[in-house]
Amino acid sequence: MKHFYNPRSRSAMTDWMLAELGVEHERVCIDFGIQNSQLDELHRINPMKKLPVLVDGDTVVTETAAICAYLADKYPQKSMAPVAGSAERGLYYRILFISGSAIEPAFTLAAANIEYPDASMAGWGDMPRIIDTIEALTPDSDWATGKQFTAADVIFGGLLDFASKVGWFTPSLKMQDYISRLRQRPAYLKSHPDMLQNMAGKRIA
Ligand SMILES: N[C@@H](CCC(=O)N[C@@H](CS)C(=O)NCC(=O)O)C(=O)O
Structure with missing residues (x-):
């Protein structure tokens, strides 16, 4: 497997997921400021021209949450996804999907000081609804779907971690x-060496 990533980007989450799984893979660190054959390859395999990308044989997986869900299913012995059909699996899907389809766009617009005029028309609603949702989905103890740490924690928790570092929102005590x-x-620390520092104001790759 080949992982196109940059530790200073959303792909820190897929790097973290790979570290949690402890699987061997080839790392391709992309610097968008350097035009080279690796960047050409990224652009060829992902028309979105974005990181992260996971290449597994002939399969190209893009989107941070999709990559983490794919890896959790590929290595079931690592127990990074609740059992298919269980109640926890429902919550797992909810958290995986809402992170990318609602929480992230809401944060991104808020960071740019843009407010969509109608929360009922926007798939991500508005910031008050998003903050209430994050509070409701944040676990009081253990992990997002219960006792088992899963890919949902890498995605949802990873987004909250990153968003709080760059000042996109102020986490409640429970979120903190x-x-x-x-x-x-340990896998977080391995994949976030420089992300532990204050990222406020720094450019995201
Ligand atoms: N929806 C994508 C977003 C990925 C994304 O925006 N990646 C950024 C880095 S954090 C990127 O590659 N930007 C380079 C560009 O768009 O040119 C995901 O969740 O994977």
């Missing part, structure tokens, strides 16, 4: 506790 638990995981 959850983020602190995530930051203590």
